[in-house]
Amino acid sequence: MAGAPANRQNYLATLSQGVREQQNRDASGNQVVDAAAAAVVGAAVVATCDGVVKDGVVDDPRTCRFDPAAVACPSGLAAPGCLSAAQVAVVKDWYDSPRDNRGHELYPGGLPVGSEGGWVGSDISTDPTRLSGGGAYAEQVLRYLAFPTDPGAGYTLFDFDPSRDAKKLGTMAKVYNADTTDLDAFRKAGGKPMLYHGLADPGRWTARSSSPGCSCCRVSTTATVAPAPTGSTGRPASATGPSGARRRRRCWPPRSAAA
Numbered sequence: 001m002a003g004a005p006a007n008r009q010n011y012l013a014t015l016s017q018g019v020r021e022q023q024n025r026d027a028s029g030n031q032v033v034d035a036a037a038a039a040v041v042g043a044a045v046v047a048t049c050d051g052v053v054k055d056g057v058v059d060d061p062r063t064c065r066f067d068p069a070a071v072a073c074p075s076g077l078a079a080p081g082c083l084s085a086a087q088v089a090v091v092k093d094w095y096d097s098p099r100d101n102r103g104h105e106l107y108p109g110g111l112p113v114g115s116e117g118g119w120v121g122s123d124i125s126t127d128p129t130r131l132s133g134g135g136a137y138a139e140q141v142l143r144y145l146a147f148p149t150d151p152g153a154g155y156t157l158f159d160f161d162p163s164r165d166a167k168k169l170g171t172m173a174k175v176y177n178a179d180t181t182d183l184d185a186f187r188k189a190g191g192k193p194m195l196y197h198g199l200a201d202p203g204r205w206t207a208r209s210s211s212p213g214c215s216c217c218r219v220s221t222t223a224t225v226a227p228a229p230t231g232s233t234g235r236p237a238s239a240t241g242p243s244g245a246r247r248r249r250r251c252w253p254p255r256s257a258a259a
């Protein structure tokens with residue numbers, strides 16, 4: 001049983017959580033998307049994608065099509081109840097996979113729509129002079145875990161250039177990342193894997209660290225993904241067997257991170 005697996009930890013912490021923090025800082029280091037902006041986006045997502053069951057919870061983020069430009073302020077400048085052009089750009093980046101400077105995907109999947117309620121703390125710092133939880137975690141991983149030779153305390157999150165440095169993560173990923181798809185021995189022993197994942201999981205920095213995009217990729221390369229049920233909430237993405245609707249998506253290894 002694998003619950004909300006953060007199984008590609010050396011990439012999740014750095015290329016996903018770390019890059020999100022970088023994306024949310026302007027040239028002066030100021031935080032771009034704040035709690036107020038997250039609330040605007042979250043409300044708009046629910047209004048757009050609540051689904052069949054009108055309960056304030058997005059029925060299925062995978063089918064939700066939401067463009068953050070829908071909540072852009074007409075002037076392009078920040079105002080109550082809408083987003084500045086810079087905020088819209090960051091939210092678009094967050095929903096997308098992190099990418100290198102040539103547009104190649106660095107990590108499979110961005111923040112899922114419906115996760116906005118979890119952004120504050122995880123991806124948005126309540127103290128803009130400090131990193132978000134995810135950003136702070138990423139910085140510590142980069143200092144002491146991510147590379148074969150630790151750069152140490154003098155290294156900051158903003159020293160990390162994902163386009164240049166992603167390929168340096170592969171060595172330690174072989175130590176930390178539990179991501180083999182070879183389950184033959186397990187299967188021969190009679191094992192049956194089960195995997196669940198909250199579809200609104202923003203990839204927190206705590207023990208709940210996870211990435212639903214990554215889990216869906218993993219399932220799609222090893223088994224099948226069950227069709228999303230209707231009429232319930234808090235549903236998992238689960239591998240249930242041959243009757244599931246197959247989803248295919250190349251996700252491993254990240255193009256720029258392969259060692």
Ligand SMILES: [Ca+2]
Binds near residue numbers: 051
């Ligand atoms: Ca709903």
